[in-house]
Amino acid sequence: MRKDASGRRSVEAEVEVPGSPEEVWRAIATGPGISSWFVPSELEEREGGTTVSHFGPGNSMDSVATITAWEPPRRFSAEAPEDMGPGSPKVATEWIVEARSGGTCVVRVVHSWFASTDDWDNQFEGHMHGWAAFFRILRLYLAHFRGQPCAAFQLMGAGSEPKAATWGALIGPLGLAGAAEGQRVSAAAGAPPFAGVVERAGSSEHPELLLRLEEPAPGIAHLFALPMAGQIFLPIRLYLYGDRAPAAAARAEPAWQAWMAERFPVRAPG
Numbered sequence: 001m002r003k004d005a006s007g008r009r010s011v012e013a014e015v016e017v018p019g020s021p022e023e024v025w026r027a028i029a030t031g032p033g034i035s036s037w038f039v040p041s042e043l044e045e046r047e048g049g050t051t052v053s054h055f056g057p058g059n060s061m062d063s064v065a066t067i068t069a070w071e072p073p074r075r076f077s078a079e080a081p082e083d084m085g086p087g088s089p090k091v092a093t094e095w096i097v098e099a100r101s102g103g104t105c106v107v108r109v110v111h112s113w114f115a116s117t118d119d120w121d122n123q124f125e126g127h128m129h130g131w132a133a134f135f136r137i138l139r140l141y142l143a144h145f146r147g148q149p150c151a152a153f154q155l156m157g158a159g160s161e162p163k164a165a166t167w168g169a170l171i172g173p174l175g176l177a178g179a180a181e182g183q184r185v186s187a188a189a190g191a192p193p194f195a196g197v198v199e200r201a202g203s204s205e206h207p208e209l210l211l212r213l214e215e216p217a218p219g220i221a222h223l224f225a226l227p228m229a230g231q232i233f234l235p236i237r238l239y240l241y242g243d244r245a246p247a248a249a250a251r252a253e254p255a256w257q258a259w260m261a262e263r264f265p266v267r268a269p270g
Contacts, residue, residue, distance in 0.1 A: 157264025
């Protein structure tokens with residue numbers, strides 16, 4: 001995190017991805033593009049427009065911002081009041097696309113805010129770890145599924161400490177225990193059907209799996225464990241691509257929801 005004398009603080013993350021500036025811009029600066037690797041989103045493609053990202057069910061988990069600069073296919077920025085919760089500072093987010101040789105671009109996201117205390121620093125630094133994971137999905141999407149229609153869904157389960165035990169209780173019955181990068185995997189008996197290749201296997205400290213799917217349709221699956229509020233949350237996101245993606249998602253989502261609800265019900269805080 002950077003600080004300057006004016007009280008401005010900022011954090012940033014970047015990734016090199018395949019594609020022309022125009023192709024990358026469509027992925028990061030349109031509603032369908034963002035929804036193909038991030039969370040369900042809408043974006044009005046103009047200065048003064050609104051961008052909304054849906055991080056969960058209901059409006060309470062929406063992130064809403066106003067676009068303050070719009071310079072396709074190079075840069076846009078947006079401002080969100082209290083994006084980290086009540087009383088949090090206004091956050092300005094800038095997206096930058098820089099062309100590189102060899103048909104690639106660098107995508108950079110910068111969050112900045114003004115504050116007189118360090119109260120929000122850890123949360124913003126935590127944001128960068130989240131961007132690193134989503135940028136891996138972005139790179140995979142642009143490498144294999146660029147421009148294809150997407151049907152995506154999100155799941156959430158929760159278990160108790162310790163993290164390793166809850167993570168093991170998720171990936172074992174799925175048939176993913178011990179999965180290594182480059183390994184072909186498929187669903188265990190009784191699990192929702194899937195098959196593909198492991199693109200990333202996280203460490204025991206930061207459990208994560210990123211799969212490039214062949215079934216239930218060509219796509220991406222991302223699973224990880226997140227300690228929060230005394231529980232271990234288990235977010236799962238599936239992004240399916242191509243003409244058969246909507247039908248495949250319509251079949252797969254109920255199966256995944258039922259499987260997760262039976263094993264990892266999310267309890268209310270308190």
